Amino acid sequence: MNYNLKLEIFYIEFWHILFITLSLGAIFYLYLKSKKSKLLYSFIYLQLLIIVWMIAKILKTVSYNVNLRWFFIVMQYFAVSFIGVAFLEFAYIYLHKKIIKKKLRLFIYIFPILQIITVITNPWHHLFYKTFTFYSDSFGILFYLYLFIEYLMIFIGIFWCAKKLKNSFYTKTKKELYLISTAILFPFLFNFIYISGLLKNFFYKLNIRFVFDITPLSFTISLLIFVYIIFNYEFLDVIPILKENIIKYVDSAIILTDKNFQIIEINNSAKELFDIYNVKIDNFRELYFKMFDKNPKLDEVNVQFTELNINNKKIYFEVKSLSILDNSKNSIGTIFNITDTTDLNNLKSDLELKNKTILASNKQLKQRILLSQKISEIKVSNLVARELHDILGHSLTLVINLLESSKIYFNKNRELSNNLINESIKILNLGYNDLKKSLNNKVTKEKNSDDLKEELLLLINRFKQAGLNIKFSISGENTLFCNKKYTFIKKICQEALTNSLKYSDTKAVFLSVKFKNKKSQINIIDSGKGCDNIIKGTGLNSMEYRVKEFNGTFNYTSEKNQGFIIYAEL
Structure with missing residues (x-):
């Protein structure tokens, strides 16, 4: 064996072994870091064929007789024959995100199978290799036919x-498009250069006499380009591995899963959070179905509160989740941000217990105030008594709720607490002025429905500050009211809202005022606890009295846990 032949064999073996090692490393890296998809598997299948091709080339090169050399050539074509259909499958899945239909797949696989049979039987027909010796060979007509296919x-x-x-032009950068195009075209371009003889002529001009087929090596270079693309640009529908570094140093508990809720990445904060409560997260999928909403919205952040019962102790979490979507808006993974709210929930429970005590004390205080008012007004007419009930009951109820809220926020938000106290003072002053106006029987000018709407909005705003959520609707023709009717409508709304705040334990009330055919229709509906047996108190009696003064209609109804409904027409 002369020196040039030894050198040629050395270079063939060296470069092919190096590139086989690089290919196997890149495939292993991709498999670990990529989403396990049909596209990934088709890509790995294509690369494994290239590796088999390179192994066969190495063994063919070191073969010591023609029969052994022919055996490894057949082995080589077992890989080469399937490269075309393997790339076709990869491209189809890349475009359509699904595999080729079964019948079409069977059809295209006929050609590589026939090519293998043709190579194996070549010693009998010489149509694939026209001539074949240990040192040289030439191709027959079937070689070019299969090459064309x-x-x-x-x-x-x-x-x-x-x-x-x-x-993908508008969803990918120009650099990404160029890299993907290069990775796809690179090996086929070099294969064409080799088969056409251009590479051989070029090396001969450089006085290099040994030339070998570098097509499989170029496939490895293509693979390395794909690895770079995947690492930086999320090719092959993967969740990019850079996210590992992004979430690692975040203080919040972050968990990144694939579409089957198997953990891909978890930061130290999440591990520490679950270690505190001895919660095993090896099978996060099972934990997910215990804790979280099964139908999250894909296009927005989902926020929910959940609990786990661990060793007879309730643990509370706030969970924010966001689905990671591919270009077709299909979920390929989910990122979870989990916050331990156990201490907050326990504090809330303690505050609720203390609030109940405060409410009981306030109730006693309110009863004493009402008793004092009744004693001092025992000689006052029924009209004055009703006015006192409306004004004081309304003002005190609002003030009590505002002061309770102020107490809650006193240590947390001093500015908000002071604002609530100032609002309480303002309401007391307004109540005092209304009381003086009522006792003096001061009559104002006629007012219309616009004036009423303005005053009702002010009234509603006070109740909202006390924690009552009110939906308000006013409609119908603009109407002039006498002072008495105007006041009665306002008082009915005020008394109904006060009762909802005092007795119903509701947070939501619907108030509707409609003017039609010179009549005023009032509907007040709350979503509170309701009751089966209604005991008429001063508030309901006052409302009914005022409606009857205008020969109107007054109805009310309630059932336990069904809220309270009041209808008045005057």
Whole structure:
């Protein structure tokens, strides 16, 4: 064996072994870090064929007789024959995100199978290899036929990839598009240069006499380009591994899962959070179905509160989740931000217990105030008694609720607490002025429905500050009111809202005022605890009295846990 032949064998073995090692490392890296999808598996299948091709080339090169050399050539074509259909499958999945239909798949696989049979039987017909010796060979007509078919599949695959890249033009950077295009075209371009003899002529001009087929090596370079693309640009529908570094140093508990809720990444904060409560998260999918909403919205952040019962102790969490979508708006993973709210929930329970004590004390205080008012007004007319009930009951109820809120926020938000106290003072002053006006029987000018709307909005705003959520509707023709009717409508609304705040334990009330045919229709509906047996107190009696003064209609109804409904027409 002369020196040049030894050198040629050395270079073939060295470069192929190096590139096989690089290919296996890149495939292993991709498999660990990528989403396990059909696209990934088709890509790995294509690369494994290239590795088999390179292994066969190494063994063919070191074969010591023609029969052994022929055996490894057949082995080589077991891989080469399927490269065209493998690339076609990869391109189809890349474009359509699904595998080729079964019948079409069976059809295209006929050609590589026939090619393998043709190579194996070549010693009898010499149509694939026209001549074959230990040192040289020449191709027959079937070689070029199969080469044409394989290149046809490759060009169709390139067309599909180009179509996908065109569709992705506005979602990918120019650099990403150039890299993907290069990775796809690179090996086929070098294969054409080798088969056409251009590479051989170029090396001969450089006085380099040994030339070997570098197509499989170029496939490895293509693979490394894909690894770079995947690492930086989320190709192959993967969740990019850079997210590992992003979430690692975040203080919040972050968990990143695939679409099947298997953990891909989890930061130290999440591990520490679950370690505190001895919660095993090896099977996060099982934990997910215990804790979280099964139908999250895909296009927005989902926020929910959940609990776990661990060793007869309730643990509370606030969970924010966001689905990671591919270009087709299909979920490929989920990122969870989990906050331990156990201490907050326990504090809330303690505050609720203390609030009940405060409410009981306030109730006693309110009863004493009402008793004092009744004693001092025992000689006052029924009209004055009703006015006192409306004004004082309304004002005190609002003030009590505002002061309770102020107490809650006193240590948390001093500014908000002071604002609530100032609002309480303002309401007391307004109540005092209303009381003086009522006792003096001061009559104001006629007012219309716009004036009423303005006053009701002010009234509603006070109740909202006390924690009552009111939906308000006023409609109908603009109407002039005498002072008495105007006041009665306002008082009915005020008394009904006060009762809702005092007795119903509701947070939501619907108030509707409608003017039609010179009549005023009032509907007040709350979503509170309601009751089966209604005991008429001063408030309901006052409302009914005022309605009857205008020969109107007054109805009310309630059932336990069904809220309270008042209807008045005057």
